[in-house]
Amino acid sequence: MLTLALILAGIAILVWLGRDAARLAHAHRQVVRAWERFDVLLCQRNALILELLDARDPQAPDREDLYQAQQASERARRSGDLQALARAERQLRAERDRSLSDAAEANTPTARLDALDEAITDAIHRYNHWVNRYQQACRRPTSALMARLTACGRYGRIHPDDPKEA
Numbered sequence: 001m002l003t004l005a006l007i008l009a010g011i012a013i014l015v016w017l018g019r020d021a022a023r024l025a026h027a028h029r030q031v032v033r034a035w036e037r038f039d040v041l042l043c044q045r046n047a048l049i050l051e052l053l054d055a056r057d058p059q060a061p062d063r064e065d066l067y068q069a070q071q072a073s074e075r076a077r078r079s080g081d082l083q084a085l086a087r088a089e090r091q092l093r094a095e096r097d098r099s100l101s102d103a104a105e106a107n108t109p110t111a112r113l114d115a116l117d118e119a120i121t122d123a124i125h126r127y128n129h130w131v132n133r134y135q136q137a138c139r140r141p142t143s144a145l146m147a148r149l150t151a152c153g154r155y156g157r158i159h160p161d162d163p164k165e166a
Contacts, residue, residue: 017142024143027134031155034127041123042077045116046070049096052110069095082158093117124158131155 049070053063069092076085096113134155138144 020137020140020142021146024134024137024146027130027137028147030130031127031134034123034130038120038123038127039077041116041120042073045113045120046074048113048116049092052113066092066095082156086158089120128157131157 049066053067069088073085073088073092076088138147
């Protein structure tokens with residue numbers, strides 16, 4: 001009888017650990033997917049900015065400022081520095097609004113740029129949501145141990161300083 005109770009307790013613990021591991025793995029996959037989507041959108045937007053810069057007058061005085069802001073965003077994205085990425089994104093959007101405002105017709109590439117910016121904002125919110133879910137899953141001692149053993153990693157939120165983005 002005692003053996004049966006121990007076997008049932010062992011099975012219950014294994015089921016509990018399995019559910020915990022599955023919850024953690026799901027949250028981890030969603031964080032990675034959200035980051036990949038965010039990364040793809042940033043790459044598309046940055047390529048479009050370069051395309052717009054090439055189409056503009058190469059002697060335009062604000063061209064270099066926009067290019068520098070775009071490069072800062074790329075560096076921050078590649079290094080994974082989320083605070084620098086948030087600052088670079090704000091700077092890039094400000095420079096873009098200032099330098100490309102003259103081509104803001106409905107069927108120009110700037111309309112696509114605005115749509116990509118909106119999609120990027122949504123991707124940031126989705127990424128932050130899944131990071132929160134992942135961090136909640138890691139609050140349990142067993143999940144935290146599993147995350148360390150499986151090298152799932154630590155993820156941080158992208159914190160915009162702009163109140164309307166927060």
